[in-house]
Amino acid sequence: xxxxxxxxxxxxxxxRALAAGLLVAIxxxxxxxxxxxxxxAFLGDALAHGVLPGIATALVLGASSLAGxxxxxxxxxxxxxxxxxxxxxxxxxxxxxxxxxxxxxxxxIVSRQASFAGDLTNVLFGEILGTSNGDILVQLVATVGVGLxxxxxxxxxxxxxxxxxxxxxxxxxxxxxxxxxxTLVAVTVVVSFTTVGTLLVFGxxxxxxxxxxxxxxxxxxxxxxxVTGGIASVVAGLLVSxxxxxxxxxxxVLVTVAIFFTVFAVQALRGGARVSHVGHRH
Amino acid sequence: MGAVSCRGxxxxxxxxxxxxxxxxxxxxxxxxxVVGTNGSGKSTLLKTLVGLIPPVAGKVTALGAEPGxxxxxxxxxxxxxxxxxxxxxxxxxxxxxxxxxxxxxxxRMRPDDDAACRRxxxxxxxxxxxxxxxxxxxxxxxxxxxxxxxxxREADLIVLDEPTSGLDAASRxxxxxxxxxxxxxGAAVVAATHDVGEAAAADLVLLLAHRVVALGPPSEALTxxxxxxxxxxxxxxxxxxxxxxxxxxxxxxxxx
Numbered sequence: 379x380x381x382x383x384x385x386x387x388x389x390x391x392x393x394r395a396l397a398a399g400l401l402v403a404i405x406x407x408x409x410x411x412x413x414x415x416x417x418x419a420f421l422g423d424a425l426a427h428g429v430l431p432g433i434a435t436a437l438v439l440g441a442s443s444l445a446g447x448x449x450x451x452x453x454x455x456x457x458x459x460x461x462x463x464x465x466x467x468x469x470x471x472x473x474x475x476x477x478x479x480x481x482x483x484x485x486x487i488v489s490r491q492a493s494f495a496g497d498l499t500n501v502l503f504g505e506i507l508g509t510s511n512g513d514i515l516v517q518l519v520a521t522v523g524v525g526l527x528x529x530x531x532x533x534x535x536x537x538x539x540x541x542x543x544x545x546x547x548x549x550x551x552x553x554x555x556x557x558x559x560x561t562l563v564a565v566t567v568v569v570s571f572t573t574v575g576t577l578l579v580f581g582x583x584x585x586x587x588x589x590x591x592x593x594x595x596x597x598x599x600x601x602x603x604x605v606t607g608g609i610a611s612v613v614a615g616l617l618v619s620x621x622x623x624x625x626x627x628x629x630x631v632l633v634t635v636a637i638f639f640t641v642f643a644v645q646a647l648r649g650g651a652r653v654s655h656v657g658h659r660h
Numbered sequence: 661m662g663a664v665s666c667r668g669x670x671x672x673x674x675x676x677x678x679x680x681x682x683x684x685x686x687x688x689x690x691x692x693x694v695v696g697t698n699g700s701g702k703s704t705l706l707k708t709l710v711g712l713i714p715p716v717a718g719k720v721t722a723l724g725a726e727p728g729x730x731x732x733x734x735x736x737x738x739x740x741x742x743x744x745x746x747x748x749x750x751x752x753x754x755x756x757x758x759x760x761x762x763x764x765x766x767x768r769m770r771p772d773d774d775a776a777c778r779r780x781x782x783x784x785x786x787x788x789x790x791x792x793x794x795x796x797x798x799x800x801x802x803x804x805x806x807x808x809x810x811x812x813r814e815a816d817l818i819v820l821d822e823p824t825s826g827l828d829a830a831s832r833x834x835x836x837x838x839x840x841x842x843x844x845x846g847a848a849v850v851a852a853t854h855d856v857g858e859a860a861a862a863d864l865v866l867l868l869a870h871r872v873v874a875l876g877p878p879s880e881a882l883t884x885x886x887x888x889x890x891x892x893x894x895x896x897x898x899x900x901x902x903x904x905x906x907x908x909x910x911x912x913x914x915x916x
Contacts, residue, residue: 415747533760540757541741547710548761548813549731594748595793 385620391507395616398509398573399630401517402582403608405524409566410587411601412528412559415539419584420470421458424477425560426567426580428454430484433501433571438490443501444516447571451564454480458560504575504627506616513572520569524562531558536597574627581631582608589638592645607637663688663817663848664709668718671701671708677716678704682872686850686864688816689843693862693878694852696890700868702852703739703821709850710736710819723817731761735815737806739822739852751797751805752790755781758812780811783838785831799826807835811842818842820851824858836861856882 386392413422432450436443454476461472488498528535534555537545542552563583570579590603615630662685670680679701686692694702707713708720711728723730735758747754758780759773781787784804794802803826810818824832836858839849843863851862859865865881867873867890874881874890 530765533757533765537757537760539747540754541738543707543712543738544736544741546712547728547731547734547736547819550760550765591748595750596748596753600748 381621382617385617391509392616392620394509394511394514395506395573395626396612397514398517399506399612399616400609401514401521402570402573402579403586403612404605405517405521405566406570406579406582407586407590407605407608408525408528408601409562410583411590411597411604412535412539413563413583414587414591415535415597415600416559418559418563421473421560422563422567422583423580424458424473424480425451425454425563426571426576426583427477427484428457428480429564429567429571430501430576431480431487432484433576434484434487434497437497437501438487443572444568447568448564450480450484451568455557455560455564459557500575501571502575502577503625504571504573504578506573506626506630509573517569517573520565524566527558527562531555532597535559574630578627578631581635582611585631585634585638586611589634589641592638592641608634611637662686662721663690664720664722664850666718666720669708669715669720670717671704671713672716673704673713675716679868679871680717682718684866684875686848688846688848690864691839691843691849691851691862692864692866693859694850694866694868695854695856695859696852696868697854697892699870700890701870702868705868706736706819706821706850706852709817710734712736730817732813733816735810735813735818737810737820737823739825741806747794749794750790751786751792751794752777752781754794754805755786755790755808755812758809761813776814777808777812780808781805783811783841784808785834800828800831803827804831807838811838814845816847818847818849820849822852822854824853824855832858856887 386396413419429447429450432446432448432453433443434446435441435449436446457476458473461476462469484501485498488501491497534545534550537548537550538552538555538559542556545555546552566583567576567579570582574582586604586608587600589607590600594600594603611634612630615633616626618624618633619626619629664684664686666682666684669682669684670677671682672678682705694705696702704713708715709722709727711722711726720727722728723733728734755777756769756773759769759776763769763773778787781790784807786801786804786808789797789801789805794805797805803823807820807823810820824835827835832855839851842849851858853859860878860882862878864876865878866875867881867886869890869892874883874886
């Protein structure tokens with residue numbers, strides 16, 4: 379049994395990775411729930427990739443990568459808001475092009491660096507085993523903030539999930555709360571990228587919440603399942619990575635995605651009403 | 661003071677008016693049925709009345725103020741809603757959301773909120789579905805639960821966009837009783853429909869076809885000539901009432 383806790387007891391880097399990972403799991407579980415409920419998965423993906431040029435520019439300039447990511451996210455939120463309001467194309471097309479463009483721009487900027495491949499890998503997949511106390515502190519502040527704002531806005535977010543128009547008539551300004559929700563996603567992505575990377579943070583945002591949607595009958599339960607599943611994935615992923623010498627961030631995300639598909643498969647095999655219903659109603 | 665008042669109102673998107681020149685007064689306790697085909701301007705008018713879109717021209721007041729200024733006293737049921745089947749909510753949770761505008765972001769729900777939700781669910785015969793997840797409901801059941809959410813607000817102005825779509829004949833009859841009860845309570849109800857039979861049960865009927873075809877009590881507004889102008893295809897009179905044929909070949913019978 380020592381194999382389960384010795385890695386954490388014996389290694390400071392594993393303790394820091396665990397602390398950062400748990401905070402990422404909590405923030406992503408809360409924000410991811412609203413991303414799934416509102417059907418913003420693609421937009422969340424775009425935001426996660428949109429921070430790349432900001433981080434890359436910060437790398438080239440020797441500035442704080444966190445500040446660079448924040449600028450990148452702000453540009454992406456602004457861009458997404460603009461194209462979804464003004465474009466005659468479907469939002470999917472506009473957001474898709476925006477995020478591929480930002481991804482390419484990020485890679486182009488990073489390619490100016492001598493340590494191109496290493497830097498890019500760190501940005502895309504994170505350095506959970508290289509987490510510093512400063513990273514953990516930033517993540518802690520962000521997770522508490524995300525939790526408080528989500529609790530404060532929960533009713534507005536729920537109404538938005540049913541119908542932005544009905545939310546507006548009920549006195550909850552749809553544009554304002556949509557903006558708050560996008561900001562929460564952006565903040566979560568920005569502070570989580572050092573831990574799990576811009577590519578993998580999307581998995582942490584989506585998979586635990588999607589698992590919650592499969593099994594929960596209430597939004598509070600869904601958040602609970604998402605957070606618990608995320609935490610379990612972090613612990614299991616880190617252990618698998620430690621013992622088998624695998625990439626840590628990717629192992630964590632792989633576990634959380636595996637949990638989703640396992641629950642999905644079990645429900646499908648049982649012929650669960652919920653799964654069959656989802657399949658029938660488009 | 662009227663619940664809704666419009667003078668020279670033009671509704672539409674941006675500068676493009678879909679319907680214009682609308683003069684309308686709806687008193688408290690009145691049921692107005694807005695009738696027309698798809699694209700005739702019904703939904704646009706309803707959205708203007710609840711403040712979702714500004715009028716293109718003219719004046720409109722709702723509950724004595726600008727539309728949208730009285731969220732606690734206004735209930736609105738949109739025609740289309742987003743992915744309800746994905747929401748891990750039970751029916752009663754959805755109905756309770758109707759009380760959020762009364763309690764705000766953080767106000768504690770009180771016993772009178774629960775009582776209002778219970779009354780709305782009883783009225784629409786969905787009390788026995790209270791504990792079922794939304795994903796388990798049929799289309800008609802889900803529509804009744806959404807209607808219950810709108811009624812749980814106990815609003816003074818209730819605006820419903822095609823509230824009976826997906827409802828069977830028994831549920832439609834029950835819906836009419838429920839709306840009548842809301843009017844007796846003093847609420848003004850504006851409901852869009854292309855069901856002429858439903859419109860015949862209202863106090864006032866507004867026929868729209870990109871313009872105001874007729875406005876008045878059903879006996880005056882629902883004439884063969886007006887319905888021909890509204891629906892545009894064929895109308896034949898039958899001994900038991902009018903039979904209106906729409907381009908989509910839907911049939912609506914009404915009492916003469």
